[in-house]
Amino acid sequence: MKKIIFGCLALALLTGFSTGLSGCDVGSSSVSRSELKIGGKTMGTFYNIIVIGDYPGGQEQLRHEAEEVLDRVNREISFFDKNSELSKFNQHKSTEPFRVSQDVADVVIASLRAGKELDGAVDVTVGPLVNLWGFGHVKTETLPPTPDDSAIKAARKRIGLDKLHVSVGYSFAELKKDIPNLEVDLSTVGEGFGADKLAELMELRGIQNYMVSVAGAIRTKGLNSRGKDWVIAIEHPTAEQNVGQRLEVPVCTMGQAISTSGSYRNYKIDEKTGQRLSHIIDPATGKPITHHTVSVSVVGATALWTDAIDTGLMVMGSEAAIRFANERNMAIYTIVKEGNEFKAHYSRAMQKYLVCD
Missing domain, CATH: 1.10.3980.10 (ApbE-like superfamily)
Incomplete structure (x- = not known):
């Protein structure tokens, strides 16, 4: 399970839901369009949905249909449900x-x-x-x-x-x-698949403006309640790792999916060497990754694709991942620990998502 938290959805992912979710448009406090918001538990984590405007049948129908979709996903691909x-x-x-x-x-x-x-x-x-x-x-x-x-x-x-x-x-x-x-x-891909299935539900019901997420896998379409693009904030860690000191990097999703793979929250200490061991394993060596890349975020057309590829890019490390992404016009954003600092690197295709009006 990925542990990276997107800043705009930080409270949602930590506590299940935040009443403050509205696309991270901090430039205005007035809400011009109504929102429907729901959230709950799924896949051992949380899901959240924001619909701008109305949903056929209202909030409870939205909850019923969304959880029906996610229950079906669990029945299909859950590793923990022995009957899946x-x-x-x-x-x-x-x-x-x-x-x-x-x-x-x-x-x-x-x-x-x-x-x-x-x-x-x-x-x-x-x-x-x-x-x-x-x-x-x-x-x-x-x-x-x-x-x-x-x-x-x-x-x-x-x-x-x-x-x-x-x-x-x-x-x-x-x-x-x-x-x-x-x-x-x-x-590693279930959250992205779940987010895509929620997006399919929104499309089926004719919803033109929404944000759906399952943990750190997110899909957006259209505009937020203030009539602006949905903005997701990637968590940028500090050396102290204190929640109050997190920096957040805004990403304009432009109707795309975004997901993140990270290693700085889920690790253990080797009792013999004292070395910090990442939970992300390199299949080629059979051992935890040893480079200093702590997260990779990917923007793309579907959450299944971004979720499928972000872990592999983490295994590759920032330098190789950026080179790989530039060769394929992929939008990725990496965070690397360099000494006592955390520094960001991103591909050429990512630049347009980092400039929000």
Whole structure:
């Protein structure tokens, strides 16, 4: 689960909802258009929705339909719900094809594409390594503080995007694994997928101005209540890491999605060396990342895509990620710890999102 908080939604993500959400337009205090706001829990985190104007059936209908959408997402891709489609595939200890819904197939396809584009830097089968380092679903007290090379080597044999396959036909979709004990964890993309599904609901109901979020994955469209572009603030940490001292970098979303992967909130200290270990594991080495990039934010057309790619860019580190993004005209924003300072770097395509009227 990503721990980065977007400043405009900071209270929403920490406490579930903030009555002050209105697109971060701090230049004016008058609200010219009415808002509907709801929020709640999903996927072990929070969701929030702001609709400008009316919603068919009102606020309670919005809540009912939104939670119905998110419940369906959980039934499809939850790693924790043992009755979800994904969990049943993971329990399927066979290399025979396994039928899934089109939604599950779509999320896996997006994850495989992101992994291929990033040369394996993001891998939804990496769970055995995450568990090995004490950041996954296995109780950390049962694990050694620092895995040795033989344990890492053994875990790496159980992962790999090349061992996962998707087949889609006119009336079916199937997943297949090359090794029976391969497991897929879509937590790194689930929030983005959920945000996209909420955006689909808004489109279905004819809503032209909205902001939807699941944790740090956000979709916007149209204008906020003040008739201006939605602005999301990326949390910019300080050396002291005190909430009151956070800086916030405004990003004009321009009807796009935005998500962030970060490492400075979720880490542990190696008992032997005293080194800080990130929860983000590099599939190529089987070990936590060691560079000083602490977050990567991505702006793009869908939250599923930005959520699928931001973790891989974190694995690459700021310098390689910026180079990668510039070659592909991608909008990304990175924060790097340089000595006692945190400094921002961003791709050329990101510049237009950092200038808000």
